[in-house]
Amino acid sequence: MNITELTVHELQEKIASKELTVSEIVKAYSDRIDEKEKDINAFVTILTDDAIAKAKKIDEKINNGQAISGFEGIPIGIKDNMCTKGIKTTCSSKMLENFVAPYDATVIENLNKEGLISLGKLNMDEFAMGSSTENSAIKKTRNPWNLNTVPGGSSGGSAAAVAANMVPWALGSDTGGSIRQPASLCGVVGLKPTYGLVSRYGLVAYASSLDQIGPITKDVYDNAMLLNLITGHDPKDSTSMDLPKPDYTKALKNDVKGLKIAVPKEFFAEGLNPEVKAKLEEAMDKYRSLGAIVEEVSLDISEYSLATYYIISCAEASSNLGRFDGIRYGYRSENGETLRDIYFNSRSEGFGPEVKRRIILGTYVLSSGYYDAYYKKAQQARTLITNEFDKVFKDYDVILAPTSPTVAFEFNSKSSPLEMYLADIYTVPVNVAGLPGISIPCGVDKSGMPVGMQLIGNKFQEETILNAAYTYEQATNFRANFKPEFKK
Amino acid sequence: MQVSREQLLHIANLSRLNLKEEEIDNYLENLQEILTFAEKVNSAPVDGLGETIGANNKYNAFRKDEVVAFDDIEALLQNAPSEEFGMFKIPKVIQ
Numbered sequence: 250m251n252i253t254e255l256t257v258h259e260l261q262e263k264i265a266s267k268e269l270t271v272s273e274i275v276k277a278y279s280d281r282i283d284e285k286e287k288d289i290n291a292f293v294t295i296l297t298d299d300a301i302a303k304a305k306k307i308d309e310k311i312n313n314g315q316a317i318s319g320f321e322g323i324p325i326g327i328k329d330n331m332c333t334k335g336i337k338t339t340c341s342s343k344m345l346e347n348f349v350a351p352y353d354a355t356v357i358e359n360l361n362k363e364g365l366i367s368l369g370k371l372n373m374d375e376f377a378m379g380s381s382t383e384n385s386a387i388k389k390t391r392n393p394w395n396l397n398t399v400p401g402g403s404s405g406g407s408a409a410a411v412a413a414n415m416v417p418w419a420l421g422s423d424t425g426g427s428i429r430q431p432a433s434l435c436g437v438v439g440l441k442p443t444y445g446l447v448s449r450y451g452l453v454a455y456a457s458s459l460d461q462i463g464p465i466t467k468d469v470y471d472n473a474m475l476l477n478l479i480t481g482h483d484p485k486d487s488t489s490m491d492l493p494k495p496d497y498t499k500a501l502k503n504d505v506k507g508l509k510i511a512v513p514k515e516f517f518a519e520g521l522n523p524e525v526k527a528k529l530e531e532a533m534d535k536y537r538s539l540g541a542i543v544e545e546v547s548l549d550i551s552e553y554s555l556a557t558y559y560i561i562s563c564a565e566a567s568s569n570l571g572r573f574d575g576i577r578y579g580y581r582s583e584n585g586e587t588l589r590d591i592y593f594n595s596r597s598e599g600f601g602p603e604v605k606r607r608i609i610l611g612t613y614v615l616s617s618g619y620y621d622a623y624y625k626k627a628q629q630a631r632t633l634i635t636n637e638f639d640k641v642f643k644d645y646d647v648i649l650a651p652t653s654p655t656v657a658f659e660f661n662s663k664s665s666p667l668e669m670y671l672a673d674i675y676t677v678p679v680n681v682a683g684l685p686g687i688s689i690p691c692g693v694d695k696s697g698m699p700v701g702m703q704l705i706g707n708k709f710q711e712e713t714i715l716n717a718a719y720t721y722e723q724a725t726n727f728r729a730n731f732k733p734e735f736k737k
Numbered sequence: 738m739q740v741s742r743e744q745l746l747h748i749a750n751l752s753r754l755n756l757k758e759e760e761i762d763n764y765l766e767n768l769q770e771i772l773t774f775a776e777k778v779n780s781a782p783v784d785g786l787g788e789t790i791g792a793n794n795k796y797n798a799f800r801k802d803e804v805v806a807f808d809d810i811e812a813l814l815q816n817a818p819s820e821e822f823g824m825f826k827i828p829k830v831i832q
Contacts, residue, residue, distance in 0.1 A: 335812075349816060351812035352812075552777055553781040557781070559771065559775060576825055577813075577816070593753050606764060608754065626779060627778050628789055629781070630778050631789035632788065667771055
């Protein structure tokens with residue numbers, strides 16, 4: 250048995266039946282990380298020694314006949330923008346290279362309560378700004394399917410680590426596609442929850458009205474389980490909603506008969522790679538054969554929703570990143586004499602080029618004389634985009650779309666920042682409207698690289714998209730047919 | 738969209754960022770390209786629509802204003818770039 254290939258629900262069964270000990274599982278992951286990290290570079294901080302010690306304690310509990318909870322001893326990886334008490338949280342930035350959070354993010358508290366064991370903190374684009382993880386100031390994460398290509402971003406370390414079996418599952422965050430796009434490029438399952446479903450307390454803010462934490466997993470069942478662990482109202486995040494907490498695994502019915510799926514034709518127009526398009530068309534046929542009703546609709550928003558997204562996210566980023574001044578925490582420049590010098594030099598030396606670019610863009614669109622033309626317009630466009638989605642959801646349960654216009658691309662292959670931004674064209678509208686979206690693999694292209702399908706639901710309809718994703722997964726079984734080959 | 742060098746330097750100053758000579762040209766080019774793209778937002782038919790200020794309709798969330806003590810001063814100060822006597826140390830502000 251290859252332990253690191255098992256899903257979390259399989260690991261749970263093996264622990265319960267005493268076929269595996271927690272120590273054996275954690276040791277297997279520790280060995281796997283030792284073997285693969287040099288190729289993948291997924292981790293900013295590795296915590297396997299600590300994990301092995303924790304595993305031993307849980308095994309002692311089991312041996313003493315004590316009951317353990319369902320998730321006790323299950324390993325996990327965490328994107329390095331979620332605060333972990335006593336452990337570095339770098340956001341893959343020089344600015345926070347040595348930052349040790351004095352508290353746990355709410356999602357981390359939830360995982361700790363359930364007894365999960367962290368294997369480490371995972372690489373990302375600096376401050377979650379990027380679509381390839383190339384903007385990390387720490388290291389370049391590689392895609393396990395082809396080491397010459399990017400894993401996507403910004404949760405590239407999380408998606409690559411799951412795909413490479415270096416962690417059984419991971420948490421990512423998604424502001425404009427940062428869970429779904431790397432999940433798509435790495436052939437794993439990634440869900441961005443409805444805005445307000447998961448607490449953002451302790452998530453280092455990029456764009457507060459768009460950010461959500463979500464699960465990146467090997468399969469849909471695991472995804473529903475990890476979602477169960479992180480949802481819920483948190484008084485520390487006033488945007489988190491106080492709603493009944495369903496068990497998302499109960500929604501996985503393996504049945505889509507009568508499910509109404511909308512396919513927006515504008516998402517399949519120019520700019521979508523033909524091989525990606527072909528795989529998605531196969532997926533639509535599969536859904537039809539499973540009894541779903543798949544129909545083309547018009548949802549003409551993709552062009553201005555990308556503009557809307559970059560205006561709003563950069564505006565919010567310019568404000569959120571104002572806190573990094575070199576005074577109380579974070580990087581402080583040694584150059585300069587005055588307080589003003591500290592502000593300017595710490596920020597100029599501590600932030601990478603993309604972060605500075607977005608701060609400048611955000612400051613520009615908020616500045617006097619441009620606010621109405623850009624920011625106010627974008628806030629109005631946001632209403633329009635939400636309304637357009639509402640119209641589709643009046644008649645349909647799910648929207649089916651590509652996650653990314655292409656499969657994973659090579660390092661340094663985007664000629665300008667704008668070209669990189671276009672990688673997010675199909676994912677950003679979901680954040681702008683605050684909807685849930687899941688990316689699941691739906692095959693590979695001719696070069697063997699995974700293609701992702703995005704299923705978008707109405708607000709707080711995670712159960713609907715999880716069931717749609719699960720039913721497709723059960724009928725196609727991507728994981729049994731395709732595995733990353735670590736091609737060099 | 739034409740952004741002048743002076744405008745860029747003004748914005749950089751507001752953002753508390755120093756730009757090196759080679760960064761200025763680069764950012765000017767990027768900013769122009771991105772802002773030209775961002776103007777697509779003007780093609781959105783938004784007349785009469787209100788502004789969305791958050792992704793859900795929850796406009797205000799009220800709670801009791803209760804003080805919760807955070808006692809782990811050591812954990813806070815270990816991140817201080819410079820500290821003395823349990824306080825953050827900065828250069829002299831008043832001459």
